[in-house]
Amino acid sequence: MDTNYETLQETEWAEVDRIHELLDEGELDAARSALDQLLRKRPDHPDLRIEDATLKLEEGEPDQALAALRGAERSADPANYFYLRAAAHHELSRFAEAEADAQRSIAVYPGNPLAHDLLSRVREHLGDAKGAAEASEAAAELDPENFPEPLEVSDQAFDELVEKAVAELPEKVRRKLDEIPVLVQPLPTTEMLGEESPPLTPDLLGLFVGRHLFAQLPTAVPGAPGAIFLFRRNLLRACSDVEELAREIRVTVQHEVGHLLGLDEDELEDWGLA
Numbered sequence: 001m002d003t004n005y006e007t008l009q010e011t012e013w014a015e016v017d018r019i020h021e022l023l024d025e026g027e028l029d030a031a032r033s034a035l036d037q038l039l040r041k042r043p044d045h046p047d048l049r050i051e052d053a054t055l056k057l058e059e060g061e062p063d064q065a066l067a068a069l070r071g072a073e074r075s076a077d078p079a080n081y082f083y084l085r086a087a088a089h090h091e092l093s094r095f096a097e098a099e100a101d102a103q104r105s106i107a108v109y110p111g112n113p114l115a116h117d118l119l120s121r122v123r124e125h126l127g128d129a130k131g132a133a134e135a136s137e138a139a140a141e142l143d144p145e146n147f148p149e150p151l152e153v154s155d156q157a158f159d160e161l162v163e164k165a166v167a168e169l170p171e172k173v174r175r176k177l178d179e180i181p182v183l184v185q186p187l188p189t190t191e192m193l194g195e196e197s198p199p200l201t202p203d204l205l206g207l208f209v210g211r212h213l214f215a216q217l218p219t220a221v222p223g224a225p226g227a228i229f230l231f232r233r234n235l236l237r238a239c240s241d242v243e244e245l246a247r248e249i250r251v252t253v254q255h256e257v258g259h260l261l262g263l264d265e266d267e268l269e270d271w272g273l274a
Helices: 010-024 028-041 046-058 062-069 078-091 095-108 113-125 129-142 155-167 171-176 232-238 242-261 265-270
Strands: 182-185 206-210 226-231
Touching (some): 010 028, 010 046, 046 062, 046 078, 078 113, 095 113, 113 129, 155 182, 171 242, 226 232, 226 242
Parallel strands (some): 182 226
Antiparallel strands (some): 206 226
């Protein structure tokens, strides 16, 4: 790929490294401030567009990440360019485009476990279980510590963990759940993800769908105001063992019950959900 442009200076690369460190520390505002300073000097530099797209993905702006990548085709790291474009498409639920770009990234650099892991998650949503397993295995071989293969738990055992998490909710919360089903399905549908703009992440662990209880008017038609969904494949992928899975299911149930009750973060503790 042609990289015929003025390369970043050593001091500028050092600043890019500092931005990466800030991202690793979760300091998004500081990273954005530092990157914007570089962009003011080199607004169309392909390598800085790559950094801009990376940060925009962290900021939850996949549409803007794709916009930043336009003009980054000549960057010094084409594998990362295709990976970032795949990640943005994935966050926008454009799974066919995400698969194609993840494969392009892997073709350029087969040794990136991030690209294989992304390809596995994308293929889950495309219904390609065999391809997802192959990509997950490749990611685990490259980096078993950070990308272990998804946990395997039977449907019955998973459902029992969900039932236990619901049973452990405070009694006043369980009473509110009498007519609210807690449903398990493999993955969120594209319709669920597209209810918001930008779309919800396909890696979502749980979701409350419907109007929260405290928003119901006294004159509302009786009936369940919605349902709580738990997404089995995403939860299994997020956990390394059954103990962690049980904790994650409990936390996810509590979080979605909080949405059901229309609680903010400060009120969750008052209801025993924090």
